[in-house]
Amino acid sequence: xxxxxxxxxxxxxxxxxxxxxxxxxxxxxxxxxxxxxxxxxxxxxxxxxxxxxxxxxxxxxxxxxxxxxxxxxxxxxxxxxxxxxxxxxxxxxxxxxxxxxxxxxxxxxxxx
Amino acid sequence: xxxxxxxxxxxxxxxxxxxxxxxxxxxxxxxxxxxxxxxxxxxxxxxxxxxxxxxxxxxxxxxxxxxxxxxxxxxxxxxxxxxxxxxxxxxxxxxxxxxxxxxxxxxxxxxx
Numbered sequence: 001x002x003x004x005x006x007x008x009x010x011x012x013x014x015x016x017x018x019x020x021x022x023x024x025x026x027x028x029x030x031x032x033x034x035x036x037x038x039x040x041x042x043x044x045x046x047x048x049x050x051x052x053x054x055x056x057x058x059x060x061x062x063x064x065x066x067x068x069x070x071x072x073x074x075x076x077x078x079x080x081x082x083x084x085x086x087x088x089x090x091x092x093x094x095x096x097x098x099x100x101x102x103x104x105x106x107x108x109x110x111x112x
Numbered sequence: 113x114x115x116x117x118x119x120x121x122x123x124x125x126x127x128x129x130x131x132x133x134x135x136x137x138x139x140x141x142x143x144x145x146x147x148x149x150x151x152x153x154x155x156x157x158x159x160x161x162x163x164x165x166x167x168x169x170x171x172x173x174x175x176x177x178x179x180x181x182x183x184x185x186x187x188x189x190x191x192x193x194x195x196x197x198x199x200x201x202x203x204x205x206x207x208x209x210x211x212x213x214x215x216x217x218x219x220x221x222x223x224x
């Protein structure tokens with residue numbers, strides 16, 4: 001009965017590779033998000049989708065491409081990975097109105 | 113502009129009260145939130161307060177909001193070792209983006 005799930009939990013890869021992170025929510029929310037948390041725990045919004053439509057794209061390099069096949073899924077594809085992409089990536093889904101956002105467990109990406 | 117600030121670290125003795133402070137800059141924020149992040153986990157929504165409220169209490173948690181000074185605090189009564197975590201405050205933008213702007217997080221250490 002997991003609310004927001006992400007796969008994989010850990011991802012170790014080499015520079016230049018392409019990788020994807022998947023996210024699914026079973027809360028029935030219309031809005032989903034990707035956040036990046038750096039090594040200092042600073043958390044920043046990357047993307048937001050509402051009903052499969054891109055709402056937010058916060059100056060993220062175009063190597064990052066979100067894809068939402070339906071409103072319960074929001075995947076993140078990253079091309080040509082760089083060392084600076086190493087971080088924990090969190091998916092979240094949220095309600096309208098109060099905007100309560102519920103986070104997945106995170107995907108720790110390490111680029112070597 | 114969008115900026116949320118928190119002190120980085122707080123240490124308290126078990127059984128004491130903890131007060132975590134946060135300042136924000138966007139006076140148009142509609143809701144303000146407190147999230148808890150335990151090691152290796154995602155963010156857990158603890159509570160939120162609507163911007164026209166001064167105080168909200170939820171069991172051991174008390175949120176105080178001073179809109180004039182743009183200051184938000186979270187008080188945890190009878191702090192337990194299980195409360196040790198990083199606490200993030202966040203504000204919700206009033207535009208249609210639904211994005212949350214997070215503070216840098218306060219690491220709470222509860223000493224036995």
